[in-house]
Amino acid sequence: MMGLLRSYCKASHIVSGKAKRRLLSQIYQPGSLWEEKVCEPSELTCRSQRLMLKAALIRSSSPGCFHYLPYAVRSMEKLIRLIDKEMQDIGGQKINMPSLSSAGLWRQSERWDLMGKELFRLTDRHGQEYCLGPTHEESVTHLISSQASLTYKQLPLLLYQITRKFRDEPKPRFGLLRSREFYMKDMYTFDMTEAAAHETYHSVCSAYSNLFHLLGLHFVKVQADAGSIGGTMSHEFQLPADIGEDRLQVCGSCQFSANVETLRPGQEECPMCKGQLKETKGIEIGHTFYLGTKYSHVFNAAYYSDQNQPVLAEMGCYGIGVSRLLAASIEVLSTEDDIRWPGLIAPYQVCVIPPKKGSKEEAAISAAEALYDDVTEAVPQLRDEVLLDDRSHLTIGKRLKDSNRLGYPYVIVAGKKALESPSQFEVWSHNTGDAQFLSREGVIELLQKVQVI
Numbered sequence: 519m520m521g522l523l524r525s526y527c528k529a530s531h532i533v534s535g536k537a538k539r540r541l542l543s544q545i546y547q548p549g550s551l552w553e554e555k556v557c558e559p560s561e562l563t564c565r566s567q568r569l570m571l572k573a574a575l576i577r578s579s580s581p582g583c584f585h586y587l588p589y590a591v592r593s594m595e596k597l598i599r600l601i602d603k604e605m606q607d608i609g610g611q612k613i614n615m616p617s618l619s620s621a622g623l624w625r626q627s628e629r630w631d632l633m634g635k636e637l638f639r640l641t642d643r644h645g646q647e648y649c650l651g652p653t654h655e656e657s658v659t660h661l662i663s664s665q666a667s668l669t670y671k672q673l674p675l676l677l678y679q680i681t682r683k684f685r686d687e688p689k690p691r692f693g694l695l696r697s698r699e700f701y702m703k704d705m706y707t708f709d710m711t712e713a714a715a716h717e718t719y720h721s722v723c724s725a726y727s728n729l730f731h732l733l734g735l736h737f738v739k740v741q742a743d744a745g746s747i748g749g750t751m752s753h754e755f756q757l758p759a760d761i762g763e764d765r766l767q768v769c770g771s772c773q774f775s776a777n778v779e780t781l782r783p784g785q786e787e788c789p790m791c792k793g794q795l796k797e798t799k800g801i802e803i804g805h806t807f808y809l810g811t812k813y814s815h816v817f818n819a820a821y822y823s824d825q826n827q828p829v830l831a832e833m834g835c836y837g838i839g840v841s842r843l844l845a846a847s848i849e850v851l852s853t854e855d856d857i858r859w860p861g862l863i864a865p866y867q868v869c870v871i872p873p874k875k876g877s878k879e880e881a882a883i884s885a886a887e888a889l890y891d892d893v894t895e896a897v898p899q900l901r902d903e904v905l906l907d908d909r910s911h912l913t914i915g916k917r918l919k920d921s922n923r924l925g926y927p928y929v930i931v932a933g934k935k936a937l938e939s940p941s942q943f944e945v946w947s948h949n950t951g952d953a954q955f956l957s958r959e960g961v962i963e964l965l966q967k968v969q970v971i
């Protein structure tokens with residue numbers, strides 16, 4: 519034990535030295551396509567898809583399937599950490615279930631046929647049928663039922679995973695917004711009573727609201743149809759957007775809002791206050807369901823009560839489309855040409871731009887590199903968050919334009935004033951559009967306030 523501890527300390531001592539500079543020229547960003555027309559405007563593309571392709575965040579593989587490239591993966595890993603935090607704050611425990619899901623389970627819940635062509639189905643060498651899971655109510659309820667010793671003392675039980683899901687979309691479109699292979703956070707909850715399950719339902723909904731607030735997104739929570747998942751209470755979290763595929767009715771006078779699927783056709787009157795409903799479109803980023811005993815009944819998922827009697831668990835399930843949320847954030851926050859991220863999940867927080875080689879300011883290159891080293895040393899949370907745009911054959915203006923397109927929250931330019939004594943750096947804040955000149959100390963003071971997940 520002591521030996522282990524010692525070698526750990528030794529290792530952390532080694533990494534506490536100067537951070538290796540992260541060079542923009544070394545990032546795998548195959549054929550960044552800003553200058554070309556990558557995809558002609560069509561009904562199948564939208565702003566986030568165009569921007570993500572142009573910036574080489576994603577590359578298309580086959581219809582509805584994408585390679586996620588380094589910037590996108592960094593952003594998504596941050597988003598996953600943020601979701602993990604919110605889910606674990608309300609007692610969620612992370613698990614990981616198989617993507618291959620046995621047809622037997624789906625037949626038991628009668629969804630093997632109900633799901634129709636949406637399921638990707640396959641058969642193994644023994645003739646056993648499977649699907650690639652689009653959702654995991656069957657798997658998780660089977661898991662719970664296979665454990666004979668679950669007691670009331672272990673409830674509520676909140677299990678979740680963040681994994682790839684599969685859906686055979688007839689017409690994949692809008693990049694990561696409607697793809698055939700995607701990341702989803704799915705949580706399944708088990709409670710003793712209906713009242714307890716409702717309490718859990720509200721606690722997950724408030725964790726969702728928290729998450730979307732942290733991302734700076736304006737969302738609406740609407741009453742929703744439970745669809746093929748089933749259950750008696752359901753809400754969607756929607757981001758209002760022109761390209762959204764869900765039609766919503768929002769009341770102008772009270773808090774009521776609903777997916778039109780839940781209303782009478784042509785209904786224009788608010789069922790709560792009789793006010794006028796207004797239709798908008800939305801991108802669904804989260805969906806919650808109170809399931810009751812629909813699945814626990816099928817799979818006999820029971821717990822032992824304080825009377826030592828088996829009782830069916832009351833269930834809920836809760837989804838967030840993780841890759842969709844990433845694309846939807848870009849969709850609603852960006853301009854036509856420039857990506858804007860929720861600050862917390864920007865792939866890198868800071869980009870440092872030294873002057874061009876051979877320019878009058880060339881001598882400031884070393885000031886920029888020293889600033890890079892000072893920032894990553896003085897602000898530990900930014901150690902892996904600062905990029906040096908070392909493409910010094912390009913002008914500052916060209917690289918500033920690129921940085922604006924990529925949307926780093928902070929861009930620091932070492933130009934003429936970096937040659938003064940003491941050096942002054944031009945600091946752009948892309949989320950507010952401000953630019954200001956700051957000393958080395960001023961830059962560090964500003965960046966110390968940056969939140970990193």
Ligand SMILES: [Zn+2]
Nearest residue numbers: 769772788791
């Ligand atoms: Zn109303």
